[in-house]
Amino acid sequence: MPRFEMKPIGIVESPLTDLASAPRQPDEGAPEAWLVFEPEMLEGLRNIQPGDSVIVITWLDRAHRDVLSVHPRGDRTRAPEGVFSTRAPHRPNPIGLHQTSVMAIDGTRVRVNHLEALDGTPIIDMKPALSEEIGQR
């Protein structure tokens, strides 16, 4: 099958700088972060407003792509699971999905209220969260 080239549309600016300190799930204390979009993406952002629930899609560039099974939550006492049943970053295409809320917008900089991605992680897409994905928090 043909391969596809992805072009980052922005980058994450976050106090999270190393894998060891990164929370594994968004409800485990992920900090606020800036999504810093490329200047040419401004038109695509023009309807984004504070309060919007969005899904940020990142490319987890520090993940290993040759991994097909992992120990759940990195716990080696647990049996390995196929990666497609886990949210582990390590997988053939290390795509991160992050549901979060927009707090503020400053040009192509978008502040979100929690993001479990490391500083410098490339952003590849952002979409509005659908109601059935938002659920109850």
Place this chain on the structure above:
Amino acid sequence: MPRFEMKPIGIVESPLTDLASAPRQPDEGAPEAWLVFEPEMLEGLRNIQPGDSVIVITWLDRAHRDVLSVHPRGDRTRAPEGVFSTRAPHRPNPIGLHQTSVMAIDGTRVRVNHLEALDGTPIIDMKPALSEEIGQR
């Protein structure tokens, strides 16, 4: 910023064969479909079971990547919106997110109960849906 290469891990097998007939949202009558994974992905699928709620991530290979604003739902009487506030397929990186449920598994073939993606669409990842994404239907 560096670009990244994505390797399809499988392909969608669906009765949906043309864009005009494809539903715009999963709750608008998307049909059942097969996710046909590459043989080498078998290990990654080994914990997938019927009943699992999953998010299938596709590469919408028939989308236009040079689009930054669209008329909502293709309706030209409505003002154009920035693509990052919409679920339009046309966007710089045409990534599709599809929440669905596993009905059956046959080796590397996974049957899902609805999928709004065209026949032949490349699959790039699959993850379990988190409870806050599942919500209520």
